[in-house]
Amino acid sequence: MDHLLLEHLKGALAKSNVIAYVWDIGGDELHWLGDMESFAGHSGEQIRQNSNQFNLLLNPHDTPQRISDVQNYIDTARGKLDAGESVDEFSSKFKIRSGSGINIDVTETASLKHDDASGRLLLCGRLEKSVSQAAPEVVMPKEEANIARMAAGGGGHIHSGRRVMLSKLSDWQDQARRDSAHRTGYLLTVGIDRMAMFNEVVGASKADEILERTGERLEQIAGRAAEVIRVDGDVFGVLFAEGAHNEMAAVGQYILNNFSNMPLMIERGPVGISVSVGGIALSVRSSKDPASYLAMAERALQLAKDKGGNSFESYDESNSLMGESRLLLKSAETFMDAMKDNRLKLAFQPIMSGINQEVSFHESLIRLEDEKGRVLPAAEFIPAIERMGLSRLVDQFALQEAIQELMMFPELCLSVNVSNLTLANQDWLRSLVYALRDRPSVAKRLIIEITESAVVHDIKKTMRIISTLQDLGCQVALDDFGAGYTAFSQLKNLNIDIVKIDKSFVRNIADDHNHLFVKTLRTLAEGVNVKTVGEGAETLAEAQILIDDGIDYIQGYVYGFPRTERVWLPENHMHRKIMSSTAQSTLRDSGLTSSDMFGDHDVFRTKMN
Known part of the structure; x- marks a missing residue:
């Protein structure tokens, strides 16, 4: 009978887009009721262990606020319980990373209880998923759609090193001069925003994994249309050997949207990051050498980072180079x-x-x-x-x-x-x-x-x-x-x-x-x-x-x-x-x-x- 009742409650919760939990605060143990697989695409083993495991699933931007809100509520409610007063419910809104990497809007409601039998404090709550929740959609201009279609065959080994990028740029110049006096391309530099913070929070090994996944994501985006090279630290160069200059900004924006809306999947779970992008137009008619091109792209990247990150900036020669x-x-x-x-x-x-x-x-x-x-x-x-x-x-x-x-x-x-x-x-x-x-x-x-x-x-x-x-x-x-x-x-x-x-x-x-x-x-x-x-x-x-x-x-x-x-x-x-x-x-x-x-x-x- 108890088994049937439990299954009935799980089914009812699933249909309501709700899962419930009981958190033993002192022992830091989480117990879940509901279909967590359908709720967020995670198995119960992934999120039921303790509060730290659960916090890993939250959108990184929401984690500090949610932790602070819960702790403040517990401190206030505990005092009321000790005084024999009634305790109000706690409510919070945040995003959870689903198993597929999509952000899910969640409303949490909970109340503090005292278990007389064990003497423990319990936070009893439920998470309700937004009914209209849908995967974010990236709207791509025509130029971006072309890049995305070419991405199907990407995924090779990512070269690294500044010299490699300079060599590729030199090869581009030589080939362009042989092929056509009108050939154009562009170079993007992509840097992870606040990488030092990730290195501190997740550790050096996980930070390296973030860098690897970032490179792989860039390869998937660029596909056969470009070559991805890790230039230095957390900075990647994406060289589009053939591309109209007027599509550079659109592709840069697409890269920003892609990282903002879709977290990286590392061994410990999804990690949300943002990137900044700088760009420089390449022209066979230019007298600039490869080192100058790369320096300009990196300068544009720094300008994007100076704006607070998650931004694109192109190097404007008319304002920067000519009078520099x-x-x-x-x-x-x-x-x-x-x-x-x-x-x-x-x-x-x-x-x-x-x-x-x-x-x-x-x-x-x-x-x-x-x-x-x-x-x-x-x-x-x-x-x-x-x-x-x-x-x-x-x-x-x-x-x-x-x-x-x-x-x-x-x-x-x-x-x-x-x-x-x-x-x-x-x-x-x-x-x-x-x-x-x-x-x-x-x-x-x-x-x-x-x-x-x-x-x-x-x-x-x-x-x-x-x-x-x-x-x-x-x-x-x-x-x-x-x-x-x-x-x-x-x-x-x-x-x-x-x-x-x-x-x-x-x-x-x-x-x-x-x-x-x-x-x-x-x-x-x-x-x-x-x-x-x-x-x-x-x-x-x-x-x-x-x-x-x-x-x-x-x-x-x-x-x-x-x-x-x-x-x-x-x-x-x-x-x-x-x-x-x-x-x-x-x-x-x-x-x-x-x-x-x-x-x-x-x-x-x-x-x-």
């Missing part, structure tokens, strides 16, 4: 003239405490004053300076000026950015050691900001540099955390003092996904005893969310723009305005020589004399 060389030379010339004329300045932006909303320290930022007295932001000249190999001069100037300010104002704390080029230079580090070894009171108020890319380039060397800086008394901050390739596990090994959460997560933090991501980053940083800075807060609402989430420091226009004056002094203070001077003249005016601070290792002094 002239712009570089002009920017470099402007920069050198500014140094000679004492028009290079430091600007200071306050960074506030999340606890009391008072200034904790200031970031020192480079600004350039043009001949008309207009202050130029860094974005107008720093990228060109870096590409021209002049960033060491900038960093040396900023460091000298910052140290001088710290010596003049004993309560001041400043952070200074250091480029990868400078960080790799032993002269810079020796200069800093010489300047600070007898000034511990200055060193302890200096924060050196390094970039994620410096860590990736040579993590062991970076660790040694960080250790040296901290031995001096300095703190070290990792800038733009979350935007690049630093894994969470590396934070502890690096022994970083501060991580600055990239502004792309802070902007529009009211969006649930961005908000959850910031909270996750903060929790992980706290776990390795690292302080957090939320960069780019532009509104009071954004700042308040960061404060509520426990972010240690907040930086952004909401608290102040970078200004080329001593913003820590009162407005009418006689020394608030910084006179136009280089670090050299400032040192001379104070009675100190450059050698007093930097000895024979003064790279800046050598360059300026």
Whole structure:
């Protein structure tokens, strides 16, 4: 009789698009009732074991919110049960990855119960599938449909390596010149968004599997129409040897939609990812070499990632290439003239405490004053300076000026950015050691900001540099955390003092996904005893969310723009305005020589004399 009743209940649930569960919270055991095979395409063995197994089936974007909602409900309901009060039901909506990889909209309803017989707390709930649930459909333009039809024969071995791609591009140019002067094609670069996060969450072996499946998916999409090559890390090149330039954007968008709507299937189950795509048109009439083509495609990919990911960008030569060389030379010339004329300045932006909303320290930022007295932001000249190999001069100037300010104002704390080029230079580090070894009171108020890319380039060397800086008394901050390739596990090994959460997560933090991501980053940083800075807060609402989430420091226009004056002094203070001077003249005016601070290792002094 019990068996027949159980089968009857299962059948009734299946017809209603519902499955039920009982979760033993203390023992973390899940028991299911209903036809899970027809509900989501998963066998009972796959999802009945415990909450962690079940969470693996959720859409990754929904998992943190669902876990948080359930835990908050349990905490509240437990208190009511203990007080003998009635307990309301809990409700949540999220997506489950089906066995076929499709997202299923699910509504969960549950209530907390106390089992008097066992003394255990049980969460008794049900999942109801949307009746109108259907597989997402990717609408393909004509060009994309052509690509999809050609995909039937794909699936070969994926070559890897930058040299392989350069060789393929060279072969394309040679063949195109022999065949036709009008032959066209295009190169796409495809990168997995936030791959470092996947590497941390699922582990290195599973991350490798994600990369393999991504390559296979790209081969399936491209088929015989293109060749897929893993260029570097999580970046794939897709070379369309024959293709109209006007179809490139459509194919790029199709790739985005394909990954967004259909998760990758790895050994542990479905994994949802998004990708970014960059593109460059190939033409036999162009004089560009293979390396230039690949660099342009990668630059377009970076532009797509800078937009937040899941985006396509093509390299626009009319806006980028034609004027690029002239712009570089002009920017470099402007920069050198500014140094000679004492028009290079430091600007200071306050960074506030999340606890009391008072200034904790200031970031020192480079600004350039043009001949008309207009202050130029860094974005107008720093990228060109870096590409021209002049960033060491900038960093040396900023460091000298910052140290001088710290010596003049004993309560001041400043952070200074250091480029990868400078960080790799032993002269810079020796200069800093010489300047600070007898000034511990200055060193302890200096924060050196390094970039994620410096860590990736040579993590062991970076660790040694960080250790040296901290031995001096300095703190070290990792800038733009979350935007690049630093894994969470590396934070502890690096022994970083501060991580600055990239502004792309802070902007529009009211969006649930961005908000959850910031909270996750903060929790992980706290776990390795690292302080957090939320960069780019532009509104009071954004700042308040960061404060509520426990972010240690907040930086952004909401608290102040970078200004080329001593913003820590009162407005009418006689020394608030910084006179136009280089670090050299400032040192001379104070009675100190450059050698007093930097000895024979003064790279800046050598360059300026």
